[in-house]
Amino acid sequence: MAFREYKIGAVMFGVALSLSMFITLVMPSFNIISVGSTAVALDKQLTYGYNSGFTFSDPFLTGGAAPHRVVLRKDPASGADMEPVTAYVFSAGMPFPSGILHPAVLGEGTDDLSVEQGRINEASVEQGAVFLVQHGSYNGAEYPYIENATATRGWLPDAVLTAAGDANTSYAGAGKVIFVREGCWWCHTLLPEQTQDFQYFGAPPYLGDFNGESPTAFGSDRKAPDLLRVGARNSSKEWMMMHFFNPRLVQPHSIMPRFDYLWGETDANGNKIDYTAWRKEYLEYRRGERITPPEVPVPAPGSEARYLIDFVLNLK
Amino acid sequence: MLMKYLFAKNEDIPPGTATLFFSFSSIVWFIIGTGLGSFNAAKLAFPDWVTGMEYFAFGKMRQVHVMAVIFGWISMAFAAAMMYITPALGNTKLWSEKLALWSCMNWNIGLALALISLWMGMTSGREYSDFIYPFDLIILFGVILPVALNVWMTIAHRRTQGIYTTNWFFAGSIFMLMIVLLVGNLPEYFHLTGLTEAYLTWWNAHNILGLWITPVAAAIAYYTIPKITGNPLYSHRIGHLHFWSIVIFYSTPAAHHLMSAPLPEWLKSFASVEGVLILVPAIAFVSNILLTLQGKWNMFVENIEVRFTVTGVLLAIPLNMQGGFQQTRSINWYIHGTGWIVAHAHLALLGFSTFIEVAAVYYGLQMIMKRKLYSLALANFHFWMLLIGFSIYWISMTIAGLIQGAGKIYEVPYIDIVIAEHPYMIARWFGGTLVFLGNCVWLYNMYMTAREGTVVPQGRMVHELAYER
Structure with a gap:
């Protein structure tokens, strides 16, 4: 007997659900598609890369598939001095x-400039690429756009990383992966x-x-x-370092978990981190048996703590 | 026993076997889910308790609690109810008991793997769709689709003329769940980004609650209350109103979860108005069930299943009064992102829907095992642990949320809010722990029912027999 008696009901159900999906999915999509990227959006996607959550190129969310952001003071192709430039490698x-x-997701103008002047369609994953954020005009209006510096200036990824050096390299992209994996965003x-108070929290996006x-x-x-x-509002690397290692070092009332395990085995000087000894000394400090808390080790360049600190300091 | 039936002929599997397995699985997942919740709450109250260990960090465990409760406890209890109630209302057998058993096994294995991967940090980073998309697809096609097929085919092969209210909801909701999981995870399948990703995340989250959890829980109450009290449903017309207003109103307000995001203003206003209209199905449902109880209110005291169900229905009143109004712009301004929302989510899942499902699992297990409940005293203990634990949780989190809201509006330094909230964090942990302990007692009670419950004589209903302990 199936649903024979319910033919009208079944059709109405389909109509009602389709109408609701049309209003809540199709109609907003026209608005959202028409949104053009700001320079902030270009910076964010070039900093974070393809995806900061699960992907098959980084299934365990280690941050290994995320790009690096560097500040260059010398032209990596010619070696000549130049004004500092932020490049995404x-x-x-x-x-x-x-x-x-x-490029269509960049929005009109930005899309056209990035393809025509920035030559982003010439970039290839196999070779890697270096990108810059530029500003230009298209049909009389100003737009930010992406430049593929590998095509336009001959900058190769490895040469750029070498020219910048670790001190000028930000791991904010890998840091966002850690931010997602560690669930920082649950709080x-x-x-x-x-x-909310814009003076404190900054302008809304x-x-x-x-x-x-x-x-x-x-x-x-x-x-x-x-x-x-x-x-x-807080650009101190040292504060962030202490706060991630044990939030109660800088804020006694904090309920944030300790993220000391993100430091890994060794610190920036290659010394092994003795967590047991650190916690013992910290407890002594809490009991008032020490005047100062134990020193927080400086995270090694490839450590997840360094990634996360770079990400948080980059949120401006 | 499961292995024996998985490879048996469909005809050789006793009716109700799937519900049996689904029910016991759901109780175990409920214990796991609430245990994780209690652990997480303890970490918020005492941050240096179990510290510095990667896999016991709050951020790694919080989503495991949420997903274990939604997909382990709530949805599995739904499946248990569907596998029992759908054929009972069609005066027939389940279309395929074997398929249902396979989906139960797939569900347990798939969910365990998905939760472990989530715990390991493999996440999509999208709230309520945290599972990585290979698991989303396994859950959708390996678990939800077989359950849906069973529901639809059982209804199609029914031996009654009409379809009762409960079965409209079952058939419609599981269809809508599949659509929601398919569309809501599009950002993961096709890497949609930016505002599209943000909006679809909340479209998915809203609709899982609105088109799956809320209507299926209500549908179960539409079965258990008339069945156990013996009163016919007060009004099928009101049932129609409930069903159609769920489809029309509850499927549209997704954007009210993102009132502070830069989404189109028309969409936010539309969602807000539709959100208030959620009161239509809510009032229809609550009034229909409460009016069905006319003349049988003594059972609210005397019968444990009726008591659980009606408590759930009564909790739907504050739930929907909150839900209808807290998403309007002015109230949302105050309470968005605070503990109020956490309290509200627990009112929906641990209050309204859990109480109704607990009743269904109590009733269904007794009917299938044909054994009277082992101990009313333990069931009463379970009821009060759940109700008191939940109430402590809900009240403390609501207060904490109001404090947070005030701190947000009056621009208090955040750490002062953390300090002010601390007593309520301890209360929340205590309440949640009561719920967890109550559930452990429940599992013991149902296990003893299976072993030592009085056998229900042929032709009698379990609720006709007196309790013995």
Whole structure:
């Protein structure tokens, strides 16, 4: 007997659900598609790369598939001095972000400039590429766009990384992967309330600040300050270092977990980190048996703690 | 026993076997889920308890609790109810008991693997769709689809003329769940980014609650209350209103979860208005069930299943009053992102829907095993542990949320909010732990029912027999 008697009901069910999906999915998509990228969005997607959550190129979320962001003071091709330039280095094999793969997501103007002047469609994952964020005009209006410096200036990823050196390299892209993996966003949102104190939390994000970013990790369950622009109100690497190692060193009332395990085996000087001894000394300090807490080890360049600190300081 | 039936002929499997396995699995997942919740809450109250270990960090475990409860406890209890109620209302057998057993096994294995991978840090980074997409696909096609097929085919092969309210909801909700999981995870399948990803994350989260958990829980109450009290459903017309307003109103307000995001303003306003209209199905449902109880309110005291169900229905009143209004712009401004929302989510999942499902699992297990509940005293203990534990949790988190909201609006330094919230964090941990302990007692009670419960004589219903302990 099937659903024979319920033919009208079944059709109405389909109509109702389709209408609701048309209103909530198709109609907003026209608005969202028409959003053009801001320079912030270009910076974010070039910093974070293809995806900061699970992908088959980085299944365990180690940050290994994320690009590096460097500040260059010398032209890596010619060696001549130049004004400092921020470059986004995708070594060979690192997947490109959405904006490079599908320039249409960048929005009108930015899309055209990035392809015509920035030559982003010539970039290849196999060889890697170096990108820059530029500003140009298209049909009389100003737009930010992406330049493929490997095509336009002959900058090769390895040469750029060497020219910049570790001191000028930011691992913010890998840091966002750690931010997602460690669940920082379960307490620290990346989206201040519309009405929240802008002087403290910074301006709310603009419409086009998210093009190409994934996951956006806005967060919903706030148990700690919003971090969208934390780097603008606290730019101290040392503070961040102590705070991640044991938040109660800098904020006695904090309920944040300790992320000391992100330091790994050794510190920046190659010395083995003795966590047991550190915790013992810290407990002595808490009991008032020591005047000062034990020293927090400086994270090694390739450690996840360094990645995360770079990411947080980069949130401006 | 499961292995024996997995490879048996469909006809040789006793009816109800799938529900038996689904029910016991769901209780075990409930214990795991609430245990994780209690552990997480302890970490918020006492941050230096179990510290510095990667896999016991709050950020690694929080989502495991949420997903274990939603997909382990709530959805498995739904499947248990569907596998029992759908054929009972169609006066027929389940279309394929064997398929149902396979989906139960796939579900347990798939969910365990998905949760372990999530715990290891393999996440999509999207709330309520945290599982990496290979597991999303396994859950959708290996678990939800077989359960859906069973529901639809059982209804199609029914031996009654009409379809009862509960079965409209079952058939419709599981269809909508599949659509939601398919569409909501598009950002992961096709790497959609930016605002599209953010919006679809909440479209998915909202609709899993609105088109799966809320209506299926209500559908179960539409079965258990008339069945156990013996009163016919007060009004099928109101049931129609409930069903259609769920489809029309509850499927649209997804954007009200992102009122502070730069989404189109028309979409936010539309979502907010539709969000208030959620009161239509809510009032229809609550009034229909409470009016069905006319003349049988003594069973609210005397019968444990009725008590659980009606408590769940009564909790739907504050749930929907909150839900309808907290997403309007002015109230959202105050409570968004605070513990109020956490309290509200627990009111929906641990209050309203859990109480109704607990009743269904109590009732279904007794009916299938044809044994009377082992101990009413333990069941009463379970009820009060759940209700008191939940109430402590809900009240403390609501207060914490209001404090947070005030701190947010009046621009108090954040650490002062953390300090002010601390007592409520301890209370929340205590309440959640009561729920966990109550569930352990429940599992013992159901295990003893299977072993030592009085056998229900042929032709009698379990609720006709007196409790013995």
